[in-house]
Amino acid sequence: MAKKSYRQAINEALALEMRRDPTVIVMGEDNAGGMGAPGADDAWGGVLGVTMGLMPEFGRERVLDTPISESAFIGAAVGAAATGLRPVAELMFVDFMGVCFDQIFNQAAKFKYMFGGNAVTPVVIRTMYGAGFRAASQHSQTLYPMFTHIPGLKVVVPSSPYDAKGLMIQAIRDDDPVIFFEHKVMYDIEEEVPDEAYTIPFGEANLTREGEDVTIVAIGRMVQFANEVADTLAKDGINCSVIDPRTTSPLDMDTILESVEETGRLVVVDEASPRCNMATDISAAVAQHAFAALKAPIRMVTPPHTPVPFAPQLEDLYVPNPAQIETAVRAVAGYAR
Amino acid sequence: MAKKSYRQAINEALALEMRRDPTVIVMGEDNAGGMGAPGADDAWGGVLGVTMGLMPEFGRERVLDTPISESAFIGAAVGAAATGLRPVAELMFVDFMGVCFDQIFNQAAKFKYMFGGNAVTPVVIRTMYGAGFRAASQHSQTLYPMFTHIPGLKVVVPSSPYDAKGLMIQAIRDDDPVIFFEHKVMYDIEEEVPDEAYTIPFGEANLTREGEDVTIVAIGRMVQFANEVADTLAKDGINCSVIDPRTTSPLDMDTILESVEETGRLVVVDEASPRCNMATDISAAVAQHAFAALKAPIRMVTPPHTPVPFAPQLEDLYVPNPAQIETAVRAVAGYAR
Amino acid sequence: MLQSNRQDLLKAYTQMRTIREFEERVHTEFAGGTIPGFVHLYAGEEASAVGVCMHLGDKDHIGSTHRGHGHCIAKGCDVKAMMKEIYGRKGGLCGGKGGSMHIADLSKGMMGANGIVGGGPPLVCGAALTAKTLKTGGVAVAFVGDGGSNQGTTLESYNLAKVWNLPVIFVIEDNGYAESTASEWSVGGSQTKRAEAFGMPGTKVDGNDVFAIHEAAQEAIERARAGRGPSLLHVKLSRYFGHFEGDAMTYRADGEVEALRRDHDALKIFRKRVTEAGLLEAGQLNEIDTDIAAFIDEAVAEAEAAPPPTGDDLLTDVYVSY
Amino acid sequence: MLQSNRQDLLKAYTQMRTIREFEERVHTEFAGGTIPGFVHLYAGEEASAVGVCMHLGDKDHIGSTHRGHGHCIAKGCDVKAMMKEIYGRKGGLCGGKGGSMHIADLSKGMMGANGIVGGGPPLVCGAALTAKTLKTGGVAVAFVGDGGSNQGTTLESYNLAKVWNLPVIFVIEDNGYAESTASEWSVGGSQTKRAEAFGMPGTKVDGNDVFAIHEAAQEAIERARAGRGPSLLHVKLSRYFGHFEGDAMTYRADGEVEALRRDHDALKIFRKRVTEAGLLEAGQLNEIDTDIAAFIDEAVAEAEAAPPPTGDDLLTDVYVSY
Ligand SMILES: Cc1ncc(C[n+]2csc(CCOP(=O)(O)OP(=O)(O)O)c2C)c(N)n1
Ligand SMILES: Cc1ncc(C[n+]2csc(CCOP(=O)(O)OP(=O)(O)O)c2C)c(N)n1
Ligand SMILES: [Mg+2]
């Protein structure tokens, strides 16, 4: 098994599914690149190179570059999905949702329900999220809570190359609209990833660390921070379970509740803005369904309620970090009623 | 003091502020109505008549009808606010946010921060929300959690005519972007409302019932249901405090925490879809900050995770109702560890 | 040409009459309080839906607006199931979950009425992309109001359809108003110039003349089927009822609707033309009228008798699997 | 006319040279690793910002794109504070919180670079509405890329500006590419026809000729100031660097940029024209070049020496009050 980056893992998932199923198409701004230009074709492969190489293999009929018209082409992906294709459309940065959200949350998400069940909309929307790239307020947001809020959407937030590949293949084969969040800072992270196709089911959390003292739930890029903290604290005799939900909708609350039943202590780490985010979503569900087991206050580790700042020094303070997670875990571990 | 409807209260707030401050303008689709048409002028006053009568008094220069181009005119309101006006723009139904959200969440909300403090954007966006009107999936949503999620926005959800007037005047005088949620089913509710201008500060909850057994936090239209339930249960000796936060951003957590410190029991009622909503937001904050006081699981009363259905029978099942609230309150009141 | 085929003439009239009867009846029933929600009626605009959809088959798709009943009927949806849907009943086209604003039948290529002005054109580009990619030979039609022609999603779709060379036809149904706002005021420039400015042909058509619409649509659709890309029809027509049921229409001129009904009615014009030219006889048309009136009576009766959805239905149909 | 006034000629050249020097220097420094983030450079497009903004004063507003440095300089923003901003330092135009993509100074009427393609035009309509409502006599200019001309927000703004008769000028800076995609492909129809289709004049201008831009802008701005509504300029020009810093530009033809720099450079064309016509002397221009080079050296040195923002700054400036 070869080491592959998060970027490669996603690319490979796309290529495998395009080979397997002729109805799978890919579209987005510069997803091949060089359209109509005098120089090289496949010049970009997407802004950070994720779709590079697909166009040469599958042709421009199945790897479509688009004008900068997100409503039109994301909507076209939705309409194509409702009529027989399985499009994977790229919303370059999730921050751009504001110019095309209608086609996602009012159209794709609601067709099946509004039409009394008589619709299938297997569209995947790939999108980049997250801070740490010095990309400032309009290119750094972590907006999966908004998509998770919407009934009818599925939301995937892979935290590793292995998961990214398996979840992407599942997303493409899935018959519901899926929003697939890729953390822009993680593209170069590598790990062993099988060459062949495999799927990871939605709604099944991954237990990346096991411990009986504290449950840490972390999402996306925050999983690696949580793992680090768990490893550090294990040396001090504080044993953490780390749960990576992998999909925020559906959400595997069973695994989280089971763990909290054992540990009685919960820390949730979320890179999203703190209000109405996944940290509140999970914490509230635990406070409702596992209250009797709770031995300490729930602690949420999130950024502050501010836009993402540009200056590197500020951005580094903005993103939740292992030290903050460690403080929170120590606080709940040491809490006595 | 005369009885006035929620609709009249908002209309009066707009008129009073327009008289007071010549930089206040109003805009939206058919906000006057009849633009360019052969018949009556001021033909609509907005789709449910809220802005009726403003145009005859203030003229078309200050009450602007718009084409159906939400990005352009909501964005124009934002740009006008940043350059010296105090526009009150109507996004007819909040469900339409998907065609113009960028101008709200990436532009208005972030100017001040991105520009290092050197911006003031006193725009108010009025919008209708909520189910119960048989208006189906795309005209019935309760989307304030999405706006609450965004740093830089203030979010107002008045639950009565009195509050609607005072909060609207505050919204117009406020120097930050404000999203003002009007429940379409509440427009005809009446109560005593003073004729003169008054403001209700943001971030100050209203305690509509006082009781020491259970804290109910309810938002918007749900406040009246919570009050009903509190009154019913008081007869059975279960005494509830009912807290109406009035604004979800800023949120008066102090009042909520104080109450839970006393009661130890919390029910949150939210008409929004259940994931990442205000019920989770408030519940999670309580589980973090008032854990020691909690004597029972927190209970959230929300609609199911589905789009809003059309058929009246289904819609009535969809919206949280007093019976569900009562069940939740009884459950937490009777809970013993 | 529509004139050249008796079967087509009968079909065109039958469909127009069905739409008219359906809408007049929904208007009456709504006033009686038996129909819930926002209902936007298509009466007065029949020739557009029918003139265009007569060229379409099941492999072709249409995307409609909030004013969708006429497009639905013209695209061959089950009229009785439509009525049930508008009443919010079991057996409705969408099981009562969608209602008038979301009435749809993908199996007939009807992608739905849409509660979002401008919601349809991007979706229609998608249906056209499917047709192009899978080489089905299909085309896709986006119906758009004059008000909807100012929505960014619509304008972007013009460009996308052009740039991707999609088999799309945009049909701007300009009934003069968006709610209470006159299109004369709200539409800068002109619809056909807009089409041309994005690189596609734009043609203005009299929306009360089903023959003219049929002909213009034929050209646009043939062009699309031949792989020659999108085009736009600007159809001038009128609505007879309010923006939605309940609208008092004070913004319209006194007698405006009466005059339209008297002098510019698409069904009357059709009738006059075909009978005067000896293509059909008045008796035949009267018979159709009678049959359809009875059929719509039945549809209403069945809708009123149908049970509402139940609690179980609330939670189904959100996902294929979850 | 620009030619008729020596002061204006000197100002035009100084501004173009300042932008060029600024951008060339940011390019170099970025390559050296001292500048963080996404940086989009305006080198090659100077004549557009300068030719337009020379007509504007503090009561006039502009809305920029992600490629905003040139507009900023032309609108009179503090160049040293700009450099600090791009470095993310205290004393930056936005305190280091915005960076290159959000550089702004509302007190100068510069409404911001914008990270959202198409984000600016609606905002600019708003500034024009303020000018109209408060009768300030101001106008507002929206700079838009060729790629941005396909965004629905831009197209809606054309119509809104027309319908509300706003004093807006849309300047389409068509540099041939949106990222790696050719405008030849992505733009259906034509920019000027689009303007006309929405009911406003559209004029195509050579973007390497500051005289031509100045003249065309003057007409559009005078028109707007006179209350005669919006218009559009389609400015054809080129960018010398990649889409953003780090772009290898493989999509461009071999030697494309070299040829542009050699034969179509706005600064060279200006220099040739004014010296040949005896309007200015080469020595004067050389002196300006030298002064500006030194000034930009200073700006870089000061930016590098400026401290970064601190933890306290993270939480400020979210609200006026909360
Ligand atoms: C995005 C959006 N904005 C506004 C509305 C409210 N609305 C519904 S129909 C309508 C008028 C549409 O006018 P037009 O497109 O001319 O269609 P018509 O009603 O005349 O058939 C408006 C403003 C909406 N549903 N969606
Ligand atoms: C809504 C949105 N979509 C996509 C992008 C990513 N993006 C940034 S610049 C750009 C190309 C813009 O091209 P053009 O408008 O021609 O401006 P230029 O870069 O050539 O100056 C793209 C696609 C974005 N920032 N915002
Ligand atoms: Mg209309």
Ligand SMILES: [Mg+2]
């Ligand atoms: Mg460009």
